[in-house]
Amino acid sequence: MKYTAIFKVEGGGDVKCHAEPGENILEIAQKAGVKIDVPCGGNGTCGKCKMRIMSGSLSYDKGSGQLSDDEFEDNWRLACQATMEADVMLWIPAAASDYISGIVTSGLRTPEELKKYNEMLDELFTHDLKKGVQEKGYGIAVDIGTTTNAVTLLDLQTGTILSRGTVGNGQIRYGADVINRIIQQGRPGGRDRLQKAVLEETLIPLFEKEIKAAGIDPMEITRIVIAGNTTMEHLLVKANGDSIRLMPFQPEFLEHEPMKASELRLPVNPDAKVILAPNVGSYVGGDITAGVLSALLWDKEEMSLFIDLGTNGELVFGNKDYMLTCACSAGPAFEGGDISCGMRASRGAIDSCVIHRQTLMPLVTTINKGRPAGMCGSGLIDVIAELYKVGAIDAKGKFIREDKRIRDDGYGDKEYVLFYADESATGRDIFISESDIDNFIRAKGAIFSAARTMLKSVDMHVTDIDRIVIAGGIGSGINMENAMLIGMLPKADLSKYSYIGNSSLTGACAMLISDDATEKVYDIAHNMTYIELSTEPGYMDEFSAACFIPHTDSTLFE
Amino acid sequence: MAFKRTPQTFNCSMNEVTFGTGEKAVTIGGENVYPLYTFDGEIKNKVAIGVEITDNGFDASVPGIAEFYAGCEGMAAIAKRASEMPGASFVVLTLEGADPNGQNKSIEECAAIAKEVADAIDCPLAVQGCKNIEKDTELFSKVAELCAGKNILIVSARQEDYKTVAASAVMAYGQKMSAESAVDINLAKQLNVLISQMGIAAENCVQNVGSAAAGYGFEYVASTLDRVVGAALTQNDGMLQMPIVTPVGGESWVVKESTASEEDVPEWGSREERGIEMEVSTAAACIIGGSNAVFMRHPEAVKTIANLVNALM
Numbered sequence: 088m089k090y091t092a093i094f095k096v097e098g099g100g101d102v103k104c105h106a107e108p109g110e111n112i113l114e115i116a117q118k119a120g121v122k123i124d125v126p127c128g129g130n131g132t133c134g135k136c137k138m139r140i141m142s143g144s145l146s147y148d149k150g151s152g153q154l155s156d157d158e159f160e161d162n163w164r165l166a167c168q169a170t171m172e173a174d175v176m177l178w179i180p181a182a183a184s185d186y187i188s189g190i191v192t193s194g195l196r197t198p199e200e201l202k203k204y205n206e207m208l209d210e211l212f213t214h215d216l217k218k219g220v221q222e223k224g225y226g227i228a229v230d231i232g233t234t235t236n237a238v239t240l241l242d243l244q245t246g247t248i249l250s251r252g253t254v255g256n257g258q259i260r261y262g263a264d265v266i267n268r269i270i271q272q273g274r275p276g277g278r279d280r281l282q283k284a285v286l287e288e289t290l291i292p293l294f295e296k297e298i299k300a301a302g303i304d305p306m307e308i309t310r311i312v313i314a315g316n317t318t319m320e321h322l323l324v325k326a327n328g329d330s331i332r333l334m335p336f337q338p339e340f341l342e343h344e345p346m347k348a349s350e351l352r353l354p355v356n357p358d359a360k361v362i363l364a365p366n367v368g369s370y371v372g373g374d375i376t377a378g379v380l381s382a383l384l385w386d387k388e389e390m391s392l393f394i395d396l397g398t399n400g401e402l403v404f405g406n407k408d409y410m411l412t413c414a415c416s417a418g419p420a421f422e423g424g425d426i427s428c429g430m431r432a433s434r435g436a437i438d439s440c441v442i443h444r445q446t447l448m449p450l451v452t453t454i455n456k457g458r459p460a461g462m463c464g465s466g467l468i469d470v471i472a473e474l475y476k477v478g479a480i481d482a483k484g485k486f487i488r489e490d491k492r493i494r495d496d497g498y499g500d501k502e503y504v505l506f507y508a509d510e511s512a513t514g515r516d517i518f519i520s521e522s523d524i525d526n527f528i529r530a531k532g533a534i535f536s537a538a539r540t541m542l543k544s545v546d547m548h549v550t551d552i553d554r555i556v557i558a559g560g561i562g563s564g565i566n567m568e569n570a571m572l573i574g575m576l577p578k579a580d581l582s583k584y585s586y587i588g589n590s591s592l593t594g595a596c597a598m599l600i601s602d603d604a605t606e607k608v609y610d611i612a613h614n615m616t617y618i619e620l621s622t623e624p625g626y627m628d629e630f631s632a633a634c635f636i637p638h639t640d641s642t643l644f645e
Numbered sequence: 646m647a648f649k650r651t652p653q654t655f656n657c658s659m660n661e662v663t664f665g666t667g668e669k670a671v672t673i674g675g676e677n678v679y680p681l682y683t684f685d686g687e688i689k690n691k692v693a694i695g696v697e698i699t700d701n702g703f704d705a706s707v708p709g710i711a712e713f714y715a716g717c718e719g720m721a722a723i724a725k726r727a728s729e730m731p732g733a734s735f736v737v738l739t740l741e742g743a744d745p746n747g748q749n750k751s752i753e754e755c756a757a758i759a760k761e762v763a764d765a766i767d768c769p770l771a772v773q774g775c776k777n778i779e780k781d782t783e784l785f786s787k788v789a790e791l792c793a794g795k796n797i798l799i800v801s802a803r804q805e806d807y808k809t810v811a812a813s814a815v816m817a818y819g820q821k822m823s824a825e826s827a828v829d830i831n832l833a834k835q836l837n838v839l840i841s842q843m844g845i846a847a848e849n850c851v852q853n854v855g856s857a858a859a860g861y862g863f864e865y866v867a868s869t870l871d872r873v874v875g876a877a878l879t880q881n882d883g884m885l886q887m888p889i890v891t892p893v894g895g896e897s898w899v900v901k902e903s904t905a906s907e908e909d910v911p912e913w914g915s916r917e918e919r920g921i922e923m924e925v926s927t928a929a930a931c932i933i934g935g936s937n938a939v940f941m942r943h944p945e946a947v948k949t950i951a952n953l954v955n956a957l958m
Contacts, residue, residue: 481839631831639831
């Protein structure tokens with residue numbers, strides 16, 4: 088016998104469906120098309136799928152620590168840990184589904200990014216790369232991110248941007264990070280499901296929307312360039328991703344033959360050529376090779392460090408003569424995962440913060456000026472740096488000050504409250520706990536120690552870096568001084584830093600309008616030395632030294 | 646060409662820390678050469694040996710230990726006897742009975758024992774907790790209070806409780822503290838940084854960078870000691886120049902070489918001799934690595950290590 092579940096989505100409509108007793112609520116919701124952000128992939132560890140029972144009941148395993156007793160009493164449940172046992176009506180707060188509508192990310196939207204984009208193209212084509220492909224028509228550059236996908240529709244001959252858009256990656260319900268996705272694709276029918284999620288649910292609708300916005304005939308689109316990390320490219324073409332996460336970490340392919348658009352069911356000219364940016368290793372993919380093209384590491388004498396901040400942090404160090412690259416697992420903290428009140432950079436996310444020295448009162452800005460709903464990566468950097476500056480936390484990230492805003496969660500973990508329930512968009516307190524700070528310190532430690540280990544492998548030091556280029560969606564609002572203060576980025580003069588936004592998409596655009604640029608990206612991929620940190624003996628030592636504010640060796644930040 | 650020896654001395658040295666009061670106060674650290682490298686320079690203070698007893702007295706199952714304390718009634722008498730052990734210069738009281746998962750003795754009872762021991766001896770006292778963080782935090786505060794003026798060494802403060810230990814033991818009652826980390830140079834340094842950021846002066850803090858019985862992962866201890874001493878002296882790393890204390894007795898008397906009965910493994914010979922050998926080899930290895938003080942139990946082992954120290958320093 089079937090029960091009825093009704094999902095009342097805040098700011099959206101009601102969705103009604105039927106389900107068998109014992110069926111998982113999260114799965115029911117996803118099947119019914121209710122979008123819910125599940126960074127942990129439904130393991131009960133992220134607490135982002137909280138729903139409230141309006142009527143009826145759920146069978147629930149209250150083992151997870153992500154739900155407080157008060158919340159439980161107040162009828163909140165984690166959808167991923169709940170199953171059907173009766174008719175039920177559930178209320179879903181906007182925060183749970185906001186990621187779909189409101190992600191603010193770099194898709195060549197901000198004036199800063201556009202300026203960079205134009206500069207980059209200008210500079211690119213002052214070199215030996217010739218602008219323009221032989222064919223007439225239009226093309227689409229695509230950046231498939233683990234979290235967000237971005238596309239740009241261009242005139243192939245002039246490089247003029249006709250339209251652009253971003254959308255959350257539909258695969259997200261199969262897990263927030265690549266490892267979870269790879270596990271999912273290994274299940275029966277998994278590769279079909281994941282390809283469908285990124286094509287039918289993500290790229291195809293986005294293509295249709297942008298083509299319509301540009302007002303052109305889809306048949307005139309004759310060239311597509313896609314840049315994504317190695318896993319995303321595998322999932323896109325239904326290649327087996329298992330070997331990416333298993334020793335000896337060799338992906339199924341590094342370079343993929345160009346395809347026809349019809350093979351991927353893309354709504355453009357069926358004969359349009361689809362080019363995938365080449366990968367370098369399991370965790371350094373086409374998004375990085377395309378990114379390095381736009382970061383212009385390959386034409387300079389000076390030594391540049393390129394950092395793409397995301398769930399996986401990828402780093403490239405080098406100049407026109409040689410390049411090294413490595414990837415580290417920063418975890419989802421930069422994107423708000425594994426953080427009690429973390430969220431992606433969408434409406435209401437705290438993206439910058441100053442804390443008053445005496446009163447510990449926070450002064451914040453939020454994305455789209457919404458009521459504060461949580462903290463995104465750049466906000467976290469500020470909150471932690473500020474807490475450290477005002478002496479509220481010690482160098483291990485433990486609270487050492489007493490204040491009315493700092494409380495004990497009852498399990499020996501202390502937390503600092505930025506906003507109380509009545510001030511927030513979620514109706515719940517917005518706080519940061521010691522374990523959140525610890526997760527973040529590990530993430531920043533992973534990035535910094537990766538940089539140190541990579542430089543050490545060529546007997547160089549962070550002081551040898553002439554130029555630091557930061558890329559990635561999280562980076563747009565980063566306060567570099569705070570990021571240095573907490574030891575996330577190497578100490579350097581601010582003038583050495585630049586932020587280039589979504590470098591992968593910019594690189595894909597260049598590949599779209601120039602065969603020379605495409606060649607160059609292949610060159611870059613061939614010339615990079617990939618360093619596997621997990622087999623690098625000094626890495627763990629560097630990592631534990633970096634898990635401190637700013638670093639166990641404080642002279643690195645003086 | 647004739648070989649010309651260049652002494653390897655450093656422009657910096659380990660800190661000196663003194664605990665206890667009066668004539669018998671013990672000072673450790675202060676050297677600016679590698680451990681035992683007397684040919685490079687003078688080693689300012691000899692390695693000190695502490696005699697370990699517990700709130701339950703001593704380990705009567707070991708004949709040599711039982712014999713040494715024969716006739717002692719009560720903690721004061723045991724402590725007095727321990728303080729007279731040849732070769733040792735201070736007493737270590739381990740409050741193992743405070744463990745909530747064991748005897749769960751009250752804070753007051755344990756602190757009173759510490760006070761009784763401190764009053765009974767004229768040499769310095771070090772007090773170890775029961776390894777339960779919550780209990781130790783309270784326990785150390787109370788012990789520091791009752792032993793005010795004795796300049797005892799509290800062993801030890803960990804990452805979880807260093808704030809309370811620093812505030813209550815050192816700042817409030819002028820005792821000394823030891824910073825304990827688990828065989829990792831980064832963790833050791835991090836804790837030392839945190840403690841110094843609390844405003845604890847260098848002369849008030851020693852470090853215990855972890856220990857293990859010889860043969861039980863001791864290579865980790867050895868490499869940690871090497872790296873700590875190396876960074877302290879060659880790189881003048883002020884955050885690693887705290888003198889090093891290493892509890893040895895508690896590690897070496899619990900492994901199978903020291904506990905297996907003679908009935909079970911007759912081919913191994915005397916249990917007591919095995920235990921002494923474990924304790925001696927562990928202590929010697931720690932001293933070679935750079936420990937400035939070791940905590941030991943058996944009179945024979947203490948005598949052996951004291952001879953070694955006197956011969957080499």
